[in-house]
Amino acid sequence: MTTSAIKWWQKAVVYQIYPRSFQDSNGDGIGDLKGIQERLSYVSKLGADVIWLNPIYQSPNKDNGYDISDYQAINPEFGTMQDFDDLLAAAHARDIKIVMDLVVNHSSDQHKWFIESRSSKDNDKRDFYIWRNPVDGHEPNNWSSFFSGSAWKFDEKSGQYYLHLFVEGQPDLNWKNDELRDQVYQMMNWWVDKGIDGFRMDVISMISKPDGLPDAPLPAGNTYANPVSLTANGPHVHEYLREMRQKVLNNADLMTVGETSGVDIEHAQKYAGIDGSELNMVFQFEHMGLDDNPNPALGKWDNQPVSLVKLKDNLSKWQTELEGNSWNSLYWDNHDQPRIVSRFGNDSAEYREVSAKMLATLLHFMQGTPYIFQGEELGMTNAYNLGWDDFDDIEIINGRKFIVDKEKLVDNDTMLDYVHYKGRDNARTPMQWTAGKNAGFTDGTPWLKLNDNFETINVTAALADDNSVFYHYQKLIQLRHDLDLITTGHYELIDPADDQVYTYKRIGDDQELLIINNFTDQDLERDYPVPADAQLLISNYQDDLGLKLRPYEAKAYLYNR
Incomplete structure (x- = not known):
């Protein structure tokens, strides 16, 4: 980009x-x-x-x-x-x-569309929702609601079920209509x-x-x-x-x-x-x-x-x-x-x-x-x-x-x-x-x-x-506004197998960012090649110890390629 x-x-x-x-x-x-x-x-x-x-x-x-x-x-x-x-x-x-x-x-089941839809099988809003007949006296299929229980609610008046993937008061709309x-x-x-x-x-x-x-x-x-x-x-x-x-x-x-x-x-x-x-x-x-x-x-x-x-x-x-x-x-x-x-x-x-x-x-x-x-x-x-x-x-x-x-x-x-x-x-x-x-x-x-x-x-x-x-x-917000590299740069993960530190680069034509994040409560040391002229853009500690990482330390360097 x-x-x-x-x-x-x-x-x-x-x-x-x-x-x-x-x-x-x-x-x-x-x-x-x-x-x-x-x-x-x-x-x-x-x-x-x-x-x-x-x-x-x-x-x-x-x-x-x-x-x-x-x-x-x-x-x-x-x-x-x-x-x-x-x-x-x-x-x-x-x-x-x-x-x-x-x-x-x-x-909602209180929306005017659904109130009309459930009023009768031949209402012109019936097909705004998903209604099905029982199968062998049970729900039309085995789907669960994402909030537990069946995704189907039986309507006594019409003898059909309506679909609700979420709570029963949230009938699913029929986008085929x-x-x-x-x-x-x-x-x-x-x-x-x-x-x-x-x-x-x-x-x-x-x-x-x-x-x-x-x-x-x-x-x-x-x-x-x-x-x-x-x-x-x-x-x-x-x-x-x-x-x-x-x-x-x-x-x-x-x-x-x-x-x-x-x-x-x-x-x-x-x-x-x-x-x-x-x-x-x-x-x-x-x-x-x-x-x-x-x-x-x-x-x-x-x-x-x-x-x-x-x-x-x-x-x-x-x-x-x-x-x-x-x-x-x-x-x-x-x-x-x-x-x-x-x-x-x-x-x-x-x-x-x-x-x-x-x-x-x-x-x-x-x-x-x-x-x-x-x-x-x-x-x-x-x-x-x-x-x-x-x-x-x-x-x-x-x-x-x-x-x-x-x-x-x-x-x-x-x-x-x-x-x-x-x-x-x-x-x-x-x-x-x-x-x-x-x-x-x-x-x-x-x-x-x-x-x-x-x-x-x-x-x-x-x-x-x-x-x-x-x-x-x-x-961080100001850096995103000011530095196009954060928006346009290529992403490169460093050391995928490291289970303690998450480090990656953002790479542009002329500059790179190196972002280092210690995910532990331990003092660690990593040997990342940070150029001598690198600018520390942001850190969650008040000073920079270079290769040494303190608990949950995060820092981002910007430097020329």
Whole structure:
């Protein structure tokens, strides 16, 4: 890639906001749009170019807003459409773009389309969703919901089942229906006309279901089968996205990123090809599954550390194989993942800050568009103080019912350990602004219990400390803006078999970057050929000991070739 060919979204850094947990402005304990607007100066200070908003639409909140009952209305918990318009204008005034979450694999069962669809078999919206007759008195196939149990819900009135890959209140839309697709595109264009700057597309790889809806491979001892191998990257998904490109995405200079469960390199190159026929980039999940349980029945639930060699191999594969033909998205944290410093780093008092900076350094020098989830730039940790009565996430609640109560795969205490390590509520605890009441998030009762370390880990403390995790992220963002080599350079992994240190290069025509990251709490020594005239761009220690690496030390050198 040449410098002249760089697109704005390739140099951008995205800050993800989970509105419910960011800032409450009216004391009801729930974050809202006015609260986000109040904190735009903070996002601006960090240096982020784009805000990705998790869903703010009308919703009964069976899956925290990912079950949408009206795509063109704001959830009153978050405010009004005028509040959104004000936020959009205020963000644009600060040169911050707004990307909306697009959730069109499914809707809420309270959406008007589904209310009509389930009213009768001959309703003209019946085919907006996926309905099937029972097979031998049972579900149409053996697919499980991603939130445990069957992916089919029986409707007594019509005698048919409808498909819901997620909770039963999230019926899957039938993208084979031409009218349904046209309605989706009209809705998207309505938001584009408002002036938004792009879409993050929820589970977009699953909108095309396999013909015939066949059974999925069933693990031994399981009642239902994970259908991701069949529902991801379906037969018409690229056709639908090319159509979306023509009917919506070409209407403005938008940023688009698809959440693509089950994606591989081959499909990623189609979703995010440089020809621009579909999306700009995708979220892939392979690196997020490296620490899954070896028992398929337990899925993601485990608490074992990731293998650095496997992590290096995976991230390097995506860096190398997408280069020149498609674009990476770079992320550690999001609303569906635990806090990265507690997962791949070390969240002890001694090493939390240096390991958080190390992980940031590793990611932000790679090729792709980086995403920062709220609080990641503070080194916020998993919330070990949350107990079973505190959790809100449907995945955690249903997972416990299925794994502990029904299948008895592990005991209650082991499952709690797994949840503290991998549960989604770790990321959803309220943003920690101050050491005061409710961490400055709300004057009321927070919708989700606060992490009890907010008195020491918070924005006020971070901004007062020149050596904080926040300022490390700020510097990384500025380096990406200033140094085209981070965007255009070729990636080269150094010493793939090293299970303690992750080192790689970014290579340009005239310059190189060398990025070194110690993943251990040990003092190490490595003999990397660093030229004498190399410039130390950034480090998470105050001095440079050259070949000696301190615990979780990270540093990046720039030098001429």
